[in-house]
Amino acid sequence: MAPEIVLQLALLSLALAMFFAIHQFPKHALNKHRTKNRAALLANRHFIQGSNLLARARSTTHRPQSLAHAKSALIEADKAIALSPKDPAPHVLKALAQELIGHTTSALRSLDLALSTPRVRSLSxxxxxxxxxxxxxxxxxxxxxxxxxxxxxxxxxxxxxxxxxxxxxxxxxxxxxxxxxxxxxxxxxxxxxxxxxxxxxxxxxxxxxxxx
Structure with a gap:
């Protein structure tokens, strides 16, 4: 049998094996993987939105408007934490928003969580x-x-x-x-x-x- 035909048959066998492996893989495991990815993407979206709101809160000299933006940033941080609790970034965002609102003790608790194991390992x-x-x-x-x-x-x-x-x-x-x-x-x-x-x-x- 020609080497080219042997190679083609080997590749076909590998492709079929992968196809059956995917289709026999438990559906709940695939769904869990997809759900995890969706949660991470959504958490990142809330984090970015919260960061933008915090930047607005810091840039305005109008205190009521600054507080409103900071409180909205806090809500977005909590949403991100609910979706990705092991990520330290939303906890830092929450702390910064809490500090701006004037909740120093709560901000300290949020930073404690961000700097706790294993979250801290994700920080540079x-x-x-x-x-x-x-x-x-x-x-x-x-x-x-x-x-x-x-x-x-x-x-x-x-x-x-x-x-x-x-x-x-x-x-x-x-x-x-x-x-x-x-x-x-x-x-x-x-x-x-x-x-x-x-x-x-x-x-x-x-x-x-x-x-x-």
């Missing part, structure tokens, strides 16, 4: 660093002394993840040291922030508070 180092900085910022906003050490841990980790691009992290870290009376460490953190971002007003103000 830069994304994880950004979420850690935001969580530390919210912790400091609560003005609770016991949150300072926890915020420092988040900021130190964020600095290790993206040291060269995180002036905000070092400014906040300097503030933590300042609150704890660690002036030398605070000065070093503010100076590091200025090295990364020479125009940082927060870093300059921090150094001014440290004195000569």
């Amino acid at each position: 180092e830069r994304e994880r660093g950004g979420a850690l900085v935001k969580r530390a910022e919210l912790k400091l906003a609560t003005n609770r002394r016991r949150q300072v050490d926890s915020a420092m841990e988040d900021l130190e980790e964020a600095g290790r993840l993206s040291e060269d691009n995180n002036a905000t992290a070092f400014c906040l870290l300097g503030e933590c040291y300042e609150r704890k009376g660690m002036r030398a460490e605070a000065r070093e953190a503010f100076e590091k922030a200025l090295t990364i971002e020479p125009e940082s007003i927060a870093a300059r103000q921090g150094l001014e508070r440290m004195g000569p």
Whole structure:
């Protein structure tokens, strides 16, 4: 038998095998796969819509309109979470919307969920660093002394993840040291922030508070 005919028969056998395998595959498994894909696409759609609404909320100076957009962004984030609960991105979006509304404690809980295992594994180092900085910022906003050490841990980790691009992290870290009376460490953190971002007003103000 010619080699070409043997090859054609082999390909035909493979095609038939694949055809029967597909048709004998349990329908519920195929439906589950399709449903999962549809859920992921729909969750992504809600996330994008929520992100756009949050951007509008941040861009307007009209407080009632900003709140309305932030609340709508929160609704879209919840829809995305319901469809894809293991995705950290909608939880971060929810936290940012909650912060804008003024719900600091709820925003902290949302960031805790985003940074929990296994969700955190889906974040890049830069994304994880950004979420850690935001969580530390919210912790400091609560003005609770016991949150300072926890915020420092988040900021130190964020600095290790993206040291060269995180002036905000070092400014906040300097503030933590300042609150704890660690002036030398605070000065070093503010100076590091200025090295990364020479125009940082927060870093300059921090150094001014440290004195000569």
